[in-house]
Structure formats: structure tokens, C-alpha cells
Amino acid sequence: MPSKRQLTVAAGYVAAAAVYVAVGVWYTDFLLSFWVGLAYLLLVAWLLPLGVRRLF
Amino acid sequence: MPLLLGSYAPDMMSKWFVYGIHIGGWDLKASDPVQFHRGWPGVGFTHSLLYGVVIAFIFWRVLGSKTWAISFLIGEWAHAITDTGDTVGTMLFFPWTIHIHFGAWAYAGQTGRLTDAAAYFSGPGAVWDLVWIVYGIFCWRVLTRSYFERHVFTADAFWSRANRVVPVAALLILYRAAFFYGTCRWIAWSLWAHVVHHYPYDISWGGPHWVPAEHSPSLTWLQLAGVGAIIATGVAIAFASRLEFGRRSWAAISRTLGLT
Numbered sequence: 561m562p563s564k565r566q567l568t569v570a571a572g573y574v575a576a577a578a579v580y581v582a583v584g585v586w587y588t589d590f591l592l593s594f595w596v597g598l599a600y601l602l603l604v605a606w607l608l609p610l611g612v613r614r615l616f
Numbered sequence: 617m618p619l620l621l622g623s624y625a626p627d628m629m630s631k632w633f634v635y636g637i638h639i640g641g642w643d644l645k646a647s648d649p650v651q652f653h654r655g656w657p658g659v660g661f662t663h664s665l666l667y668g669v670v671i672a673f674i675f676w677r678v679l680g681s682k683t684w685a686i687s688f689l690i691g692e693w694a695h696a697i698t699d700t701g702d703t704v705g706t707m708l709f710f711p712w713t714i715h716i717h718f719g720a721w722a723y724a725g726q727t728g729r730l731t732d733a734a735a736y737f738s739g740p741g742a743v744w745d746l747v748w749i750v751y752g753i754f755c756w757r758v759l760t761r762s763y764f765e766r767h768v769f770t771a772d773a774f775w776s777r778a779n780r781v782v783p784v785a786a787l788l789i790l791y792r793a794a795f796f797y798g799t800c801r802w803i804a805w806s807l808w809a810h811v812v813h814h815y816p817y818d819i820s821w822g823g824p825h826w827v828p829a830e831h832s833p834s835l836t837w838l839q840l841a842g843v844g845a846i847i848a849t850g851v852a853i854a855f856a857s858r859l860e861f862g863r864r865s866w867a868a869i870s871r872t873l874g875l876t
């Protein structure tokens with residue numbers, strides 16, 4: 561079974577996926593490129609948390 | 617990374633021209649999208665086993681990495697073989713230009729990006745993708761940080777070189793991105809096609825039948841015999857070259873696929 565920390569990480573990815581899917585359904589060009597998906601994921605799963613940690 | 621590159625390689629340079637794009641006052645689109653995408657003359661050779669071997673050989677000789685060569689080969693072959701599942705199929709044994717096709721789902725690239733997406737995510741192709749998403753979730757351990765650091769990072773020098781400028785946290789996201797993108801894409805296109813636009817599902821063989829699919833002609837008995845002979849030769853070579861592709865290699869591949 562996954563640990564509590566692994567579940568927390570997974571929940572973060574699920575939340576990121578929900579936003580990505582919502583934007584993609586509304587604006588399908590967002591879904592066309594793997595590189596756009598990668599850039600989005602780097603932004604929400606790495607850069608944003610990093611920025612928030614630096615701020616607080 | 618090379619496995620991902622290999623899996624994208626067949627469509628990387630061609631799909632935009634199949635669907636067509638609009639730049640300024642210019643409309644760029646193949647006059648015969650199916651011929652261009654899967655045929656010869658055209659770039660259909662990118663969906664062949666030989667294309668994977670040639671690029672893998674270049675990776676091996678230029679980069680000096682057997683890992684990159686074999687991983688790229690697996691990715692490219694996976695794409696080329698998977699695309700035999702549609703009604704047009706691929707020239708798997710190029711330069712022999714017959715199309716190997718099982719006709720499980722409709723090929724509709726010529727209808728444009730949106731109809732093609734709607735058709736693909738309404739037919740057996742979507743079910744096939746779902747199988748791999750479920751398999752990926754079943755093998756969730758390969759997406760964990762510990763698996764990445766222990767097995768993936770150490771297996772390919774690309775990661776340690778990238779780590780000189782990018783932290784491991786970002787590399788881990790790069791590693792997970794393919795599964796994230798593939799899964800989100802499947803969910804989003806399915807919602808777009810069936811919740812927003814109400815395209816009907818048709819997961820019968822060759823479906824969905826509401827789209828005007830392109831078809832390749834069926835193989836003759838002589839062509840089938842030729843295909844059988846090529847496959848038998850390939851299997852014989854694989855068994856004969858156990859020194860290069862022995863038990864240790866299979867164990868490494870199994871680990872990568874999360875089978876052990």
C-alpha cells in the first residue's frame with residue numbers, strides 16, 4: 561500500500577490533472593502537445609510550490 | 617527519455633501536416649493525408665521497424681549509449697506496432713510497402729484533428745489506451761521518487777547530466793510527465809467528445825462506424841506467407857543471439873516495465 565506521503569503527492573498530481581483536464585476540455589489546443597503538458601506540470605508541481613516555500 | 621522520444625518519433629514531424637495548420641495567410645496540409653502519413657511515397661516509413669533500427673543505430677554510434685538505442689527502439693516499435701491496430705495500418709516491414717493492419721479501430725486522420733480525436737476516443741482505440749492507463753496505475757510504484765532515484769536515474773547518464781543544471785525534483789516531474797499527459801489527454805478528449813459534443817461511443821471492431829474511415833486493402837495469402845516468413849526469421853535470430861539479448865537483458869526490461 562502507498563504511504564501517507566505518497567498519497568499526498570498523488571493527491572497533488574490529481575488536483576493538477578483536474579485543472580489540466582478542465583482547461584483542455586474548454587481549449588483543446590492545450591491537449592495537443594506533450595511539451596505543453598510538461599511545461600504545465602513543471603509550473604504547478606515544481607515552480608509554484610518552490611515559489612510559495614520561498615515566500616513563506 | 618529515449619523510450620518516450622521513440623514512442624513519439626513516428627508522428628513527431630508529420631502529424632501537423634496530416635491535420636493541416638494555418639500560418640498567416642498560408643494553409644499547409646497534405647493533399648492526401650493518409651498517403652503522406654502512412655504511405656510511400658510519403659513519410660509512412662517512420663512507422664516501420666527498420667526506421668526504429670536505423671535511428672537506434674545512430675543513437676548507439678553517435679551517443680555511444682546502448683540504453684538510448686534499445687529504449688528508443690522499444691518506443692518506436694511500440695508506436696509502429698500499435699498503429700497496425702487501425703484500419704490503415706503501417707508499413708511495418710518497409711521497404712516492403714504493404715500495410716499491416718488489424719482494423720480494430722477507424723483511421724480518421726484525413727477528417728482533421730477534432731473529428732479524428734472524437735473518433736479515436738469513441739472507439740476501440742480509446743479502450744486500448746485505457747488498458748495502458750489502468751496498467752500504469754496498477755504499477756504505481758514505478759512512478760514513486762524512490763523507484764526513480766534507484767532504478768531510472770542510475771540507468772541513464774542523461775539524468776545525472778541534467779541534474780547538473782536541474783534539481784532532482786524537476787527531473788522527477790519530467791519522468792512522471794508522460795504518464796500524467798497520457799492520462800489527462802485521455803480523460804479530457806473523452807469528456808470533450810462525449811460530454812461536451814455527444815459523439816456516440818462505438819467500440820465494435822473497426823469502430824466507430826459513424827466516421828468515414830480510410831482502409832488499406834486486405835493482404836493476399838502470398839503476402840501473409842511473406843509476413844509469416846519475416847516474423848519466423850526474426851524469432852529465429854532473437855533465439856540465436858542470446859549472447860546479446862540474454863536473460864540479463866530480459867530481467868532489465870522486466871524491471872523497467874514494472875513486471876518484477
